[in-house]
Amino acid sequence: MKRAGFTLTEMIVSLAASVILIAGLLLGAVGLQRTLHDNETFATSYADQRRVIDVVSRDLRRAIGLSIIDSGGVSSPFTSGLVAVGDGTALVFALPAYYQSNVPTDPTYDKPLVAVTTGERLSYGDVGGVKPEVPVQFSKEFVAAANCVCFVRKEADHSAIVVRDAAELFLKVTMAADGRSCVVEAWFRSQARGVKPVISTYDRVMLRNIRTD
Amino acid sequence: MKHPRGSTLFITLLTLSALAMLAAFTLAKIAPRFRIAHQNAAWQEARIAAEGGIDAAMADILRNATGQPAGTWTGWKDRTGAAATGAVLDTTVRAVASVLTSLGVTVETSNPIVLDNVRLPATSSITTEVDVQLWGVRPTGDPRSRWFRIRSMATCALPPAAYQAPEALDSLFRRFSLRSVRPQLQQDDVGTPCAVPLPNISRIVEALVEPIEPFELAVWTDRTLSLGSTGSWGVDSYDSSDVAKSNADGTYPGWLNVKTQENGSIGNNAGRPAGGIYGELIAANGARVRGDVATNGGDDPGTPAQENVTGAIALDTARVRSDFCREMKPLVRPTPGLVLPPPLLGLPFLPGPELAPTHYLVAGNLGAFSVDPAPLGTEGVVVIMINGDLNVVAGTIAIPDNVTAQIYVRGNIHFHGNSINAGAGSCKRPARLQIYGEDSSPALQTLRTDAPSTIYAAFYGPTFEAQLDGNTHWCGAIAARAFSTAGGGGGGVHFDEALRGIGPPVSFRIVRYVEDVRE
Numbered sequence: 180m181k182r183a184g185f186t187l188t189e190m191i192v193s194l195a196a197s198v199i200l201i202a203g204l205l206l207g208a209v210g211l212q213r214t215l216h217d218n219e220t221f222a223t224s225y226a227d228q229r230r231v232i233d234v235v236s237r238d239l240r241r242a243i244g245l246s247i248i249d250s251g252g253v254s255s256p257f258t259s260g261l262v263a264v265g266d267g268t269a270l271v272f273a274l275p276a277y278y279q280s281n282v283p284t285d286p287t288y289d290k291p292l293v294a295v296t297t298g299e300r301l302s303y304g305d306v307g308g309v310k311p312e313v314p315v316q317f318s319k320e321f322v323a324a325a326n327c328v329c330f331v332r333k334e335a336d337h338s339a340i341v342v343r344d345a346a347e348l349f350l351k352v353t354m355a356a357d358g359r360s361c362v363v364e365a366w367f368r369s370q371a372r373g374v375k376p377v378i379s380t381y382d383r384v385m386l387r388n389i390r391t392d
Numbered sequence: 393m394k395h396p397r398g399s400t401l402f403i404t405l406l407t408l409s410a411l412a413m414l415a416a417f418t419l420a421k422i423a424p425r426f427r428i429a430h431q432n433a434a435w436q437e438a439r440i441a442a443e444g445g446i447d448a449a450m451a452d453i454l455r456n457a458t459g460q461p462a463g464t465w466t467g468w469k470d471r472t473g474a475a476a477t478g479a480v481l482d483t484t485v486r487a488v489a490s491v492l493t494s495l496g497v498t499v500e501t502s503n504p505i506v507l508d509n510v511r512l513p514a515t516s517s518i519t520t521e522v523d524v525q526l527w528g529v530r531p532t533g534d535p536r537s538r539w540f541r542i543r544s545m546a547t548c549a550l551p552p553a554a555y556q557a558p559e560a561l562d563s564l565f566r567r568f569s570l571r572s573v574r575p576q577l578q579q580d581d582v583g584t585p586c587a588v589p590l591p592n593i594s595r596i597v598e599a600l601v602e603p604i605e606p607f608e609l610a611v612w613t614d615r616t617l618s619l620g621s622t623g624s625w626g627v628d629s630y631d632s633s634d635v636a637k638s639n640a641d642g643t644y645p646g647w648l649n650v651k652t653q654e655n656g657s658i659g660n661n662a663g664r665p666a667g668g669i670y671g672e673l674i675a676a677n678g679a680r681v682r683g684d685v686a687t688n689g690g691d692d693p694g695t696p697a698q699e700n701v702t703g704a705i706a707l708d709t710a711r712v713r714s715d716f717c718r719e720m721k722p723l724v725r726p727t728p729g730l731v732l733p734p735p736l737l738g739l740p741f742l743p744g745p746e747l748a749p750t751h752y753l754v755a756g757n758l759g760a761f762s763v764d765p766a767p768l769g770t771e772g773v774v775v776i777m778i779n780g781d782l783n784v785v786a787g788t789i790a791i792p793d794n795v796t797a798q799i800y801v802r803g804n805i806h807f808h809g810n811s812i813n814a815g816a817g818s819c820k821r822p823a824r825l826q827i828y829g830e831d832s833s834p835a836l837q838t839l840r841t842d843a844p845s846t847i848y849a850a851f852y853g854p855t856f857e858a859q860l861d862g863n864t865h866w867c868g869a870i871a872a873r874a875f876s877t878a879g880g881g882g883g884g885v886h887f888d889e890a891l892r893g894i895g896p897p898v899s900f901r902i903v904r905y906v907e908d909v910r911e
Contacts, residue, residue, distance in 0.1 A: 226559055230561060
């Protein structure tokens with residue numbers, strides 16, 4: 180009796196078709212994986228970009244003084260032009276005193292001061308009078324503990340990382356001609372293969388306080 | 393032969409399962425990103441809403457705390473939830489909650505009044521509620537001391553599923569309330585508890601507010617400002633309360649005197665010149681100004697020239713600015729219980745004690761007049777409300793050393809060539825003669841001098857057009873709709889720095905803005 184089966188030709192054709200199908204599926208899966216990875220990287224970089232802009236903007240809104248420290252350590256008031264944070268250049272804010280303590284472990288670290296008057300002026304202070312302003316420095320530097328270049332915010336004596344792995348993330352702040360508002364712009368080079376487009380985001384921030392510097 | 397009919401279905405199901413798993417994996421990867429983007433948008437929205445709460449409080453402060461009578465704080469409640477009715481400002485003033493005294497420094501804050509759970513019109517689909525607390529700082533019965541502290545907390549809803557951002561730095565920075573609300577935030581949720589469900593985000597901003605006084609500048613205008621048209625006309629300052637900055641009797645020492653100061657600032661609030669964004673908003677006409685010269689815009693930041701001020705040859709260009717913005721609001725006369733008619737036969741007006749001033753109502757016009765001194769060792773106040781003109785054709789106005797006269801005028805003011813509050817028997821202190829021009833819309837009124845004279849007075853009239861003779865020396869301050877001079881001459885406006893802190897608030901400004909980021 181002749182038994183039913185596949186001929187050699189049928190086997191070769193079906194195997195070839197299977198190989199093509201599986202190769203296609205594999206390529207598709209790998210491509211999908213790469214796209215997902217790229218999107219992950221983009222989303223992470225964008226979140227970093229958004230965070231650094233938001234941190235700087237929040238400080239700008241409440242600043243009563245702005246200055247730049249250049250790579251030589253020389254400080255100058257930031258009243259016009261632009262500052263690119265990085266390569267030793269730091270942006271320094273003077274924030275109005277608002278908290279009873281600037282030591283994170285102090286129980287009064289999150290307790291606001293009271294409003295006090297001095298002559299005709301109103302400010303924050305305590306029974307000892309008006310409290311002095313608080314310096315905040317924003318820089319891009321290598322942090323040994325994180326073993327990478329980071330954006331770092333230093334308030335009083337306390338330092339905090341804002342963005343890790345920030346070698347490809349750049350930040351600049353441009354002061355408007357009237358000195359009353361700034362444009363904060365951050366951009367990064369996408370990690371996607373082939374072309375590396377620059378992704379840029381910016382915010383326009385009005386300085387809320389009267390500058391005292 | 394029998395075909396295996398179930399295989400097609402099996403392969404299809406297998407493929408669909410694989411595709412579904414792939415889609416589920418992709419969605420699982422992407423969905424949190426979308427939720428985090430939504431969370432970050434809500435974080436931004438919360439700050440904007442909190443600032444909206446500050447705006448709402450500022451609007452109510454402007455409505456209720458400017459001018460002489462205290463307003464009714466409609467919509468505000470005390471911390472027990474009872475509606476604030478009547479003169480809440482006074483209630484707030486009297487209800488001093490905390491007095492901290494140490495080392496001779498006293499810090500006083502009133503009880504707060506609150507706007508509870510204000511639901512803002514949503515600019516997106518995010519549900520938002522705002523709680524606003526308002527304190528009087530160093531409250532006293534004196535309207536000049538109306539300082540405020542505003543604290544506004546906005547809470548915005550987040551997407552229902554609580555997601556912690558994959559990057560821990562984001563969580564540290566944005567501080568969402570995902571499963572519970574921090575105790576610190578609950579302290580600011582005054583009145584009825586916030587109805588925005590968890591997860592949500594709360595942000596708190598604060599503002600300190602101080603009054604804008606009517607006599608802060610030598611010349612303050614709302615429309616046009618044109619200075620004297622000769623090089624010898626000028627604006628400068630002195631301080632009648634300081635002998636180092638004035639003559640021994642507190643009078644203006646003269647332009648070249650070393651006691652004369654350089655705080656005679658002028659400002660014009662007019663928004664933009666006719667026919668363009670940049671151009672003349674103050675015509676300096678070659679006059680000298682020892683103080684800031686400020687406009688509300690008008691200067692092209694792209695050019696080194698200062699287009700906002702013309703004829704600036706005698707000005708210090710470093711003191712020319714374009715960032716002035718100060719709304720000028722008319723003041724309303726007081727509404728006392730007892731009002732007297734003016735004295736007959738030209739007899740002097742009689743002052744009352746500081747806390748119970750004498751009020752006079754002049755139904756028609758009023759000319760020259762004088763005021764009797766208050767009893768020795770006391771201070772007196774007289775309020776004269778004139779329905780017609782203040783027209784000093786001859787004679788003068790004489791205010792004694794221990795009396796403050798507040799004059800409210802609905803008509804025009806014309807001093808002709810007569811010196812005012814500057815002769816024998818006059819105190820020669822601008823703070824003692826405060827003249828308030830009332831709003832008589834749609835008519836505009838005038839303040840005029842038309843011959844050489846010396847005037848010691850402070851004037852505030854948002855609907856008045858002031859025109860001084862070029863040889864008039866006005867010692868004090870002038871705030872008017874428009875200001876100009878006529879005829880050339882060597883006169884000027886000499887700002888008395890002792891006027892700071894004098895007069896009722898005409899507006900308010902934010903002097904400190906902070907965000908409570910450690911709550």
